[in-house]
Amino acid sequence: MISDSKIKELYSHCNQCPRSCGIDRSKAKGFCMEDDSLRISTACLHFGEEPLITVHGGSGTIFLTGCNLRCAFCQNYQISQQGMGKEVSKEEFADICLKLEQAGAENINLVTPSHHIPKLAQGLEEAFKRGLKLPVCWNSSGYDSPEMLEILKGLVSVWLPDFKTLSPALSKQLCRAENYPSAAKKALLWMMENYPLKITETEKDGVTKSKIQQGVIIRHLYLPGKFEETAEVLSWLKENADGRAVISLMSQYTPVPFKGGKEELEKRMQALNIIENRLVNKTEDEDLHDLIDAYDFEYLFYQDLSEDTDWLPDFNRTQPFSNALAKPVWHWKNGFI
Numbered sequence: 001m002i003s004d005s006k007i008k009e010l011y012s013h014c015n016q017c018p019r020s021c022g023i024d025r026s027k028a029k030g031f032c033m034e035d036d037s038l039r040i041s042t043a044c045l046h047f048g049e050e051p052l053i054t055v056h057g058g059s060g061t062i063f064l065t066g067c068n069l070r071c072a073f074c075q076n077y078q079i080s081q082q083g084m085g086k087e088v089s090k091e092e093f094a095d096i097c098l099k100l101e102q103a104g105a106e107n108i109n110l111v112t113p114s115h116h117i118p119k120l121a122q123g124l125e126e127a128f129k130r131g132l133k134l135p136v137c138w139n140s141s142g143y144d145s146p147e148m149l150e151i152l153k154g155l156v157s158v159w160l161p162d163f164k165t166l167s168p169a170l171s172k173q174l175c176r177a178e179n180y181p182s183a184a185k186k187a188l189l190w191m192m193e194n195y196p197l198k199i200t201e202t203e204k205d206g207v208t209k210s211k212i213q214q215g216v217i218i219r220h221l222y223l224p225g226k227f228e229e230t231a232e233v234l235s236w237l238k239e240n241a242d243g244r245a246v247i248s249l250m251s252q253y254t255p256v257p258f259k260g261g262k263e264e265l266e267k268r269m270q271a272l273n274i275i276e277n278r279l280v281n282k283t284e285d286e287d288l289h290d291l292i293d294a295y296d297f298e299y300l301f302y303q304d305l306s307e308d309t310d311w312l313p314d315f316n317r318t319q320p321f322s323n324a325l326a327k328p329v330w331h332w333k334n335g336f337i
Helices: 004-012 090-102 117-129 146-152 168-175 180-194 227-240 262-274 282-295
Strands: 039-046 059-064 108-111 136-139 198-204 207-221 246-250 300-302 326-331
Touching (some): 004 117, 039 090, 059 090, 090 117, 090 326, 108 117, 117 146, 180 227, 207 227, 227 246, 227 282, 282 300
Parallel strands (some): 059 108, 108 136, 207 246, 246 300
Antiparallel strands (some): 039 059, 039 326, 198 207
């Protein structure tokens, strides 16, 4: 059990992620743009995750405010970079987890959690003490510190990290983290070593689906015009993760209609110059299919190509997503719905 004094210590000289700011977050905000208060934007039943995560009832998704990266293409930029959210106590956090469970969630899915490990551990301990029985999913950028992840043992059982790139130059310009590739590799290896895959079958209303109870699902988003970078990532995953983790290759890259100040938008567009800021085209989709066929992963999901952009969220709304994609349970403006 993590104590209040330990939490205070971990925030007073913050090294919770590989960025290692060393900032006293009880007095100032870190690179993540957050102090030592746990803030949340929205909680919902989400049906747009991988089938092993959504299963029958949807994933009980909790979106944390702030982020330890600054990805120029982030679809959740309102909460990850513009501070949209509300502070919650460990009791309120546990209330949200339990409400999601009551609504039929298959798991508790923590989105962008890496900058609040101590407080999330405390909140999860409170939720389990009060009867939460769902598996918890760590839905991160992959920019995690294994030393800090040790705190989550016994609390988190499913890991859903991104693996964005193996190029330091790309991660420096797009995410402002040149050490992302080396840090992400360490984090992914820690997750796979400590959490072997455990997938079970579950039945509801005569329909049987697979559900991940423990293990790792590694996501990689293809960036338009960067086929060689994706081939490099998949090569590393074939060597290090095949059979040990589920691979999820995503083709959903979408130019986001960003809103913000002039300086912020100029910096964002300058960072995006390193890629082709557009939808994935049919030729690229066919090339990606050929690539994954050549690697023949044991467990792999691949998104169907789509030009639909209606799924892009707006966290100002009580329902940030389309009605088909999510069912809201809690929102930073209105509380429980």
